[in-house]
Amino acid sequence: MIHCGIDVGSRSIKLVFVEEAATGLAVRARHILFPGELDLADAATQAYTDGLSATGIDAAQVATVMATGAFRKLVDCADDDVTEVSSAARGAAFVCPVARTVIEVGAEEVRVVKNDAAGHALDFSANDKCASGAGSFAESMARALQLSLADFGAAAMRSTTVIPMNARCTVFAESEVVSLIHAATPVEDIARSVIDALAGRVAAMARRIGGDGATDAVLIGGMVNNPAFVRALRESPGVGCLHLPEFPEYVGALGAALIAAERNRSHEHA
Amino acid sequence: MIANYGYQDGTGEYYIAIDTAHCAECPVDHACVKACPQQMFEIVEDDYGDSMSWIKEEHRCLLIDDCASCKKVSDHTGLPCVVACTAGAIEHSW
Amino acid sequence: MSMLENDKDYWRWQESCWIDERRDWRTARIVSAGIDIGSVSSQAVVCVDGELYGYHSMRTGGSSPDSARKVIDALLARSGMAIENLHYLVGTGYGRINIPFAHKTLTEIACHARGANYMAGPSVRTLLDMGGQDCKVIRCDERGKVERFLMNDKCAAGTGRGMEVIADLLKIPVVELGERSFAIDAEPPAVSSICVVFARSEALGLIKAGYTKNKVIAAYCQAMAERVVSLIKRIGVEQEFFITGGIAKNSGVVKRIERLLGVESIHTKYDSQIAGALGAALFGHTLMQKQTKES
Numbered sequence: 001m002i003h004c005g006i007d008v009g010s011r012s013i014k015l016v017f018v019e020e021a022a023t024g025l026a027v028r029a030r031h032i033l034f035p036g037e038l039d040l041a042d043a044a045t046q047a048y049t050d051g052l053s054a055t056g057i058d059a060a061q062v063a064t065v066m067a068t069g070a071f072r073k074l075v076d077c078a079d080d081d082v083t084e085v086s087s088a089a090r091g092a093a094f095v096c097p098v099a100r101t102v103i104e105v106g107a108e109e110v111r112v113v114k115n116d117a118a119g120h121a122l123d124f125s126a127n128d129k130c131a132s133g134a135g136s137f138a139e140s141m142a143r144a145l146q147l148s149l150a151d152f153g154a155a156a157m158r159s160t161t162v163i164p165m166n167a168r169c170t171v172f173a174e175s176e177v178v179s180l181i182h183a184a185t186p187v188e189d190i191a192r193s194v195i196d197a198l199a200g201r202v203a204a205m206a207r208r209i210g211g212d213g214a215t216d217a218v219l220i221g222g223m224v225n226n227p228a229f230v231r232a233l234r235e236s237p238g239v240g241c242l243h244l245p246e247f248p249e250y251v252g253a254l255g256a257a258l259i260a261a262e263r264n265r266s267h268e269h270a
Numbered sequence: 271m272i273a274n275y276g277y278q279d280g281t282g283e284y285y286i287a288i289d290t291a292h293c294a295e296c297p298v299d300h301a302c303v304k305a306c307p308q309q310m311f312e313i314v315e316d317d318y319g320d321s322m323s324w325i326k327e328e329h330r331c332l333l334i335d336d337c338a339s340c341k342k343v344s345d346h347t348g349l350p351c352v353v354a355c356t357a358g359a360i361e362h363s364w
Numbered sequence: 365m366s367m368l369e370n371d372k373d374y375w376r377w378q379e380s381c382w383i384d385e386r387r388d389w390r391t392a393r394i395v396s397a398g399i400d401i402g403s404v405s406s407q408a409v410v411c412v413d414g415e416l417y418g419y420h421s422m423r424t425g426g427s428s429p430d431s432a433r434k435v436i437d438a439l440l441a442r443s444g445m446a447i448e449n450l451h452y453l454v455g456t457g458y459g460r461i462n463i464p465f466a467h468k469t470l471t472e473i474a475c476h477a478r479g480a481n482y483m484a485g486p487s488v489r490t491l492l493d494m495g496g497q498d499c500k501v502i503r504c505d506e507r508g509k510v511e512r513f514l515m516n517d518k519c520a521a522g523t524g525r526g527m528e529v530i531a532d533l534l535k536i537p538v539v540e541l542g543e544r545s546f547a548i549d550a551e552p553p554a555v556s557s558i559c560v561v562f563a564r565s566e567a568l569g570l571i572k573a574g575y576t577k578n579k580v581i582a583a584y585c586q587a588m589a590e591r592v593v594s595l596i597k598r599i600g601v602e603q604e605f606f607i608t609g610g611i612a613k614n615s616g617v618v619k620r621i622e623r624l625l626g627v628e629s630i631h632t633k634y635d636s637q638i639a640g641a642l643g644a645a646l647f648g649h650t651l652m653q654k655q656t657k658e659s
Contacts, residue, residue: 108562129281129557129558129559130279130281130519130559131561132279168279168331168518169279169518169519169560170520170561171520171525171529171561172403172525204334204335207339271512272511272512273512274513274598274599277516277517277518278519278591279518279519279521280557280558280559280562283594283595283598285598316471317470317473317474317510331517
């Protein structure tokens with residue numbers, strides 16, 4: 001039996017197919033679609049059909065489609081939907097059983113979830129209202145310096161000087177970056193300052209739900225691919241040993257699929 | 271004077287209000303300063319020449335983070351600063 | 365698109381300089397000055413015998429000591445004065461230690477209240493200052509002494525920089541935003557995002573959905589007004605109500621704030637941006653008087 005989790009964010013739509021195997025649940029396949037200018041509801045449908053053909057799975061084999069993500073209500077082909085917090089907690093527990101703090105940094109939202117061994121969310125803190133606390137903070141500054149986010153992160157890795165960032169608002173930070181540029185501050189140091197500031201805010205959220213240096217944490221979402229951010233997060237108080245899963249962007253979709261499988265099993269036993 | 275230190279952003283309003291009229295004759299020797307585990311309070315002279323307690327500038331826009339060690343997401347009771355000020359001059363807005 | 369794409373200078377507002385030719389500093393007993401260095405604009409004010417003599421307002425440059433020097437020098441040059449002619453100079457602005465040649469620095473809160481008391485009269489009880497990068501709400505007594513206050517300098521919503529972002533996006537000079545926000549068929553609801561960055565994305569969506577630029581401005585001004593009113597309500601508004609700072613010149617925000625509060629603000633003939641520097645100069649006058657009495 002196959003279950004599909006579909007995570008609809010504003011930038012990308014991720015799918016994960018899990019399958020019941022002899023040893024338990026296992027990931028069968030993954031797929032991603034970038035909607036671009038497409039209407040998100042249409043994009044979600046297309047992502048599902050593309051996903052099936054790309055992975056060679058027949059629609060008839062899929063028992064449940066479970067949606068998650070900021071736009072989970074737009075998925076017509078979904079049988080049900082589940083919150084991002086629940087799917088992050090469940091997916092993280094699967095890819096990193098030892099972690100009890102799940103940190104997810106998206107472009108427009110950040111969430112930190114405290115979970116138990118079974119992947120149930122015990123507490124969480126989320127921000128989708130202030131841009132300075134999410135990935136777009138780094139993106140805006142990268143754009144101000146006319147760098148891609150990847151180059152921005154690479155530049156930050158080369159920095160050897162720590163400059164604290166005073167502004168805690170994306171708009172004010174852009175002005176601060178302009179002043180730093182005028183003062184001939186090296187781009188590497190500016191980039192590091194921005195990424196450190198973002199990591200500091202994310203770590204503070206982890207502390208707020210009781211995270212401390214002793215708890216293992218797992219980072220999910222695209223920021224795993226930004227070594228400067230990972231370094232800064234590791235060095236922040238409140239973040240214990242930080243684990244980086246493979247396929248970090250798919251953990252939410254994976255969690256949704258796993259929840260679908262669990263619910264299916266409990267229906268069978270009821 | 272009721273001084274509110276803190277900020278407002280997309281996620282909400284976070285202010286610590288201090289009624290500084292009580293500070294000049296503080297009966298507990300400015301216990302708020304020692305009570306705060308993050309050392310966020312300090313005693314300064316206000317613009318009218320009286321002594322008062324305030325939140326240090328570097329903490330004001332970081333309240334939600336700096337107060338986190340005392341205020342976990344689900345539990346806001348018995349805050350050390352509020353308890354230390356017997357005059358009841360310290361209030362948190364969140 | 366970067367929010368700094370201001371090659372066409374949509375942010376530009378009028379830098380101003382004014383002298384009261386009827387007064388003569390040469391015959392004054394006390395000449396005091398105040399300098400207010402904000403993150404976006406800086407002001408210098410000179411008072412003769414406790415009365416406003418002149419002011420200069422300009423965009424803040426690189427460092428605060430430089431801006432302080434520039435803004436006071438410009439005013440002194442206009443009036444034929446030299447810095448030695450000033451008996452007492454008080455500095456204010458964000459952060460306390462920024463003007464090395466000032467005799468004293470005071471908080472912008474105290475200075476704004478004192479300045480507002482002069483500009484709007486002793487009946488002023490509630491002051492709203494919407495600056496370049498901050499927003500202040502102050503309650504004061506009939507002497508301009510602060511009774512309670514609240515400031516927000518963390519978030520661009522409700523600040524001049526927040527308005528500049530929308531001016532840049534729509535390619536409309538910031539000074540035209542207020543009037544244009546009323547050239548609409550029906551009042552739209554506020555943009556739902558409080559955060560200026562998200563509001564900006566929302567504005568782009570509204571334009572795609574058929575909103576005119578003016579209607580987008582109206583939705584944005586309404587959102588800003590709601591943010592600010594939330595802060596005002598935390599302090600409580602008591603009449604008379606007075607608005608200072610750059611955004612006081614933006615009728616789009618001002619009228620919507622008045623509408624939400626159900627209170628009208630006092631009008632003044634003075635430039636709304638000088639309250640801080642004026643208050644500083646008045647404090648300087650009082651401090652000089654004290655000094656002369658004691659010597």
